[in-house]
Amino acid sequence: MTKVNGRLYSAQPGMVIVAPDFDGDSLEAAGWIKVATGGAGTSAQRPRNPPAGAMFHDQTLARNIVHDGKHWRDPATGALV
Structure with a gap:
């Protein structure tokens, strides 16, 4: 689970989630893959x-x-x- 700008994100491998661009950059920096x-x-x-x-x-x-x-x-x- 990753917390970005007060929001928690969690996903199984291969699962796609939709996140705002401003969270996407932080998620990518935390090791998530932007697709x-x-x-x-x-x-x-x-x-x-x-x-x-x-x-x-x-x-x-x-x-x-x-x-x-x-x-x-x-x-x-x-x-x-």
């Missing part, structure tokens, strides 16, 4: 005009996706998502 620097949310909440390379954790799909400058893609397969 989506472009935020997290449902498919409907994806950023509209992100830069190429932006990564987003799509909670509807339960996976990270990456923006190629025009479309959101699965980084493992390159498929549109």
Whole structure:
């Protein structure tokens, strides 16, 4: 369990949690792994005009996706998502 800015964070290995950016930096410094620097949310909440390379954790799909400058893609397969 890690306490950051008065909030407690706990997760099992491989589990994804959503934390505000200002907590994410502190969690990363404490040894947690940041997996989506472009935020997290449902498919409907994806950023509209992100830069190429932006990564987003799509909670509807339960996976990270990456923006190629025009479309959101699965980084493992390159498929549109």
